[in-house]
Amino acid sequence: MTAISGDPTIISHDIDVASHHPDGSPRAMGFFTDTSICIGCKACEVACKEWNLVPDDGLSFTGDSYDNTGSIGCNSWRHVAFIEQGRPVAVSDPEAGDGLRWLMSSDVCKHCAHAACLDVCPTGALFRTEFDTVVVQQDICNGCGYCVSACPFGVLDKRREDGRVWKCTLCYDRLRGDLEPACAQACPTKSIQFGPVDELLALARERVDTLHQRGVGDARLYGADRDNGVGGFGAFFLLLDQPEVYGLPPDPVVSTRRLGQMWGAAAAAAGALALGVAAAFLGERR
Amino acid sequence: MAECHPVGFQWVMEAKERGATIIHVDPRFTRTSALADIFVPIRPGSDIAFLGGIVNHILENERYFRDYVVEYTNAATIIKADFRDTEDLDGVFSGFDAKKAAYDVRSWLYDGMEAPPGVPHGEQTGGAGRPIEHGEPPQDRSLQHPRCVFQLLKKHYRRYTPELVEETCGIPRQLFLRVAEALCANSGRERTSAFCYAVGWTQHTVGVQYIRTAAIVQQLLGNIGRPGGGILALRGHASIQGSTDIPTLYNLLPGYLPMPHSERYLGHQDYVRKNSAPTGFWGHMEEYFISLMKAWWGEHATADNDWAFGHLPRIDGDHSAYVFTMGMLEGGVRGYFLPGENPAVGSANGKLNRMAMARLDWLVVRDLVEIESAAFWYRSSEIETGELRTDDIPTEVFFLPAASHTEKDGSFTNTQRLLQWHHTAVQPRGDCRSDLWFYFHLGRIIRMKLRDRAPDDPKNRPVLELTWDYPVEGRRAEPSADAVLREISGWGPDGKQLSSFTELKADGSTACGCWIYSGCYRDGVNQTARRTPHREQSYVGAEWGWAWPDNRRILYNRASADPRGEPWSERKRYVWWDRARRQWTGIDTPDFKRTMPPDHEPGKQAAAEEALRGTEPFIMQADGKAWLYVPEGLRDGPFPTHYEPQESVFRNPLYRQQSNPVRQQFRHPLNAYNNAPDAFDDDGLFPYLLTTYRLTEHHTAGGMSRSVEYLAELQPELFCEVSPQLAAERALEHGGWATIITTRTAIEARVLVTERIPSVRVQGREVHTVGVPYHWGVCGLSTGDAGNDLLPLALDPNVHIQECKAATCDIRPGRRPRGAALLELVAGYRQRAAARPPGRAGRSSGRRSER
């Protein structure tokens, strides 16, 4: 049956979520989290845990609005922030009541273009996938924790029970099967949109314009700038206020910016380490 | 809606993206409000004043859709001369008997009609309503006659001005006018508006009338039976619609047929005659009924034995849930089945429910986890206070683990009447079984025992003659849900599955377990299991699942066309009359006799749907019209009227009659009210409003969420929400603890101080609301006090649903006392309440239960 006129379109437009080009080559994939349509339901948090078998994060009441997750961590790879404010959403509307707004935003690993975590990882557990995302390989991670302090967003976190570092993988396994990440698939309003980063960027810019036209002057993108301190995010956001309001650093900088200088040192260290490792193996074989 | 139906809310967001105005009316600023265009804070319990204000706005400013109103509603119908409105009688309608606290409804009828035969039994009325006398009631299509519905409506709501709305609901008049105008501007030929509601409207002593007021607004604006219109009940459970259609309800048989009353019927025809209208589709009730009897009693239901009509048990009063719970307290009710229900947490006045269960001989609980209703005998607040002692409780408790929806076949009926099949994914483990298995085998065992012991006992005949031979499968002997669905859908004399309820016969040749579901297995195909992807069909989605009746997705959709059968507008084209083919057509199944032309005029002998005109879309109504005014079928009035809740801190600003005069109250020490009947409490003992609700992260009484790690951690503790003003007034500390007190009990909760629960200004003073989610109880991963323990039993008189969205309370900082000290705290309040002078306002007391 053909669709009749007036057939609903999807807010998020029809983005192809397949992670591979028709020829089988991978595409750079990411998230665009449009917080202007987030309803704070936390389906993303749960869907992520269900898919990735993430343990629960304990039952603690925070009193911080409806946020009892607190922050991103090894056992919460998505985190929905709730911010109660005494101001209207659309400033152009003089009748917008007494002005209460409740911002909700689902935070996640940014999958930075220049990812400090990846740079500092001495084991190669952290790597950049064929989809331009940053993933910890659990069979390699030794829990050294360098990445934890390197991340400007506090995303990487060591799980006490197994001593390894866990974070969003952008559902790497699902991407390899051309499936959407679990959070994006579940999101009821498609506040979390998944797709090729370049398409998402275009979409995000369009969305900001639309919101500006509707009087939502506060709408702005966060992490979409390819020239920012981390070379842009693979997971970027449309926010309705300053990033700090959401607990996000306004101007994140990759902690390994002076990578060139560091690389020499790292190479020397690696060389020394290789020798050490070789010695260790040799010793073992004796 | 974003809170409790997040995935459904995607369609609201779609509408918003295309320019729809989203208006959210709620005592709290919720996740829905956060995404709405207009948030309207309202005092809990005042919605009829608000909606009545919209009715008045529409009428006074002539914003109604005149063609729709004149043609499709009963606006023009003239009412009996002896009808008196609440405006005439200071808050009651004519026919009120203060002693019985009940109405004699005869003066409410259409002019020229007499009371229908038989005694009206409010408890018994099914969807069929009662017959209105055959024939045409007088009408004035100019809508000028002083006794026509339209003029009565105008008069009834004349005082519901923006000022009154502000005074009653605390909604600033400018905001109210903005809402009223938005609705009017978005209705008419080219546009439609929809109302979505949930139990925030139904759980009141005037719950039915809340919905009725919305129905009046939607009729006046022409928003029923049209795409994008309607009044949508957002129901809260996977198949709560199904459990109403195939009713586990005392007053109904499947398909909204009434349970027979114990009055003396002269056989089944008398029962049919007294309980259905001969005009409209209820004119076929005998076909529906006899087909049901054939489905249940097969060869034992014959014309000679009156189709086994005598096999049916009789009701003779209110046997609803709270009434039988009182029966447990008094000892008459001895055995209790709880398949998937948790009244210890989910019902109002949890203490009363738990104390009642502690008087039972036996209790069967079937659930996925051990819920509070299974554990009350050793883990409950009454054990803690010493009101109950485990070794004093005689109740024998059987806890049977249930199979989940992934472990059985079956259909759910969702909130839009859509039946959807879920398939068995894996077999249940251990002793877990489906409820289908439990009831089938329970019936099998009981039949076996009765056949052995007393096969000739007349009371056993209905059980022994019951058709109970479903095929079973597998080593667990699971009965076939598919076979049950086939019986529900029905078959003809040749055993072939029926296509539609229109094929049902009154001669015993058809069998059908639920007439409105007839056709859900048409062509021998389980229609409810259809899963054509949405991308491959129109937005109506007619090939996904199956909607009752006849897979119609919008009810009364003939109203989407004008009287001549043309769409009201191209934009809102849905169902129309195809002149060339001389039949109704459209993008949905027409909810009308397909070949009845718009110019059809009924002959004198015409019956059922043939007795309606081709211009009358409301085919289940005896007069084919939508009812602005309800002449028959409601216990508390033909028009909705603002009454204060059972517990209120305000005087009714409109009438001396404070609350619904026919609401149901229960006099029992465990069910004390915060104020005297028909009084209001403004002297400070219970100065705050109390409302309860759900959270996105939890499900009802918590059995399916507090036991699930990923949900429990998202909202790990019971909290209450209070405004900064209330927090300051009572020294409540954000993140700390508060004790919330009513005359039933006191509970403790963590405190969230938030602007999201606004204090509203009503009758010149600011009033604060305490918001309490009700999900918690003593079992599961996340535990806490139960919000519903605070609430009394005070019921809507039509449907016997409790008022739990508007009550009063006190709140103080800190945790509640433990053990017996908790009882002392509450007793102190009760003593002070009793010592107060008799309540103000007040004129008549509500209907009290016999029990």
Add this chain to the structure above:
Amino acid sequence: MGLGGMLARWPLVRQLTRGDLLGRGDSVRSPATERLRPRTATADRVVGSICPYCAVGCGQRVFVKDERIVQIEGDPDSPISRGRLCPKGAATKNLVTAPRREYRVKYRRPFGTEWEELSLDAAMDMIAERVITTRDATWQSTEGDGDEERPRNRTLGIASLGGATLDNEENYLIKKLMTALGVVQVENQARI
């Protein structure tokens, strides 16, 4: 594995030897990573289902491997939900596979202080006996006398309050059986 092989598996060495300095090629992938596929792809079957929580009726797909549920997610085909789920719907696997689920009958005898074990068969038989006994003891066949005599055919000794997450077919059997037994106090969550 020899030393050379072990060294060769070390990602840094692989990066250096294969010229993959940015660490985004095959060189950095561990064997486990290489094998990574969505577990839904290896499921034995996918079963169509419907969310058991609220009444929106979102479509679900249940993935089964070795007779265990390995994933439940939204059904993208559903015109109602288009593959989306709320937190409750998204937690459905946790619900149906939760360790807190009960798998055995539990029995508490009158005045008992502990749960006891009971076989399912025994429980069914005992419940059937309770129904028969209570029904016999509280049966009302008629009311009134002589001309006023009217049928009742019922018991008010038994009540039932069902949930609203039961299937239509289950509700149908409840109503059918209880009505035949003369149990009229049959109610459900819709009343609450």
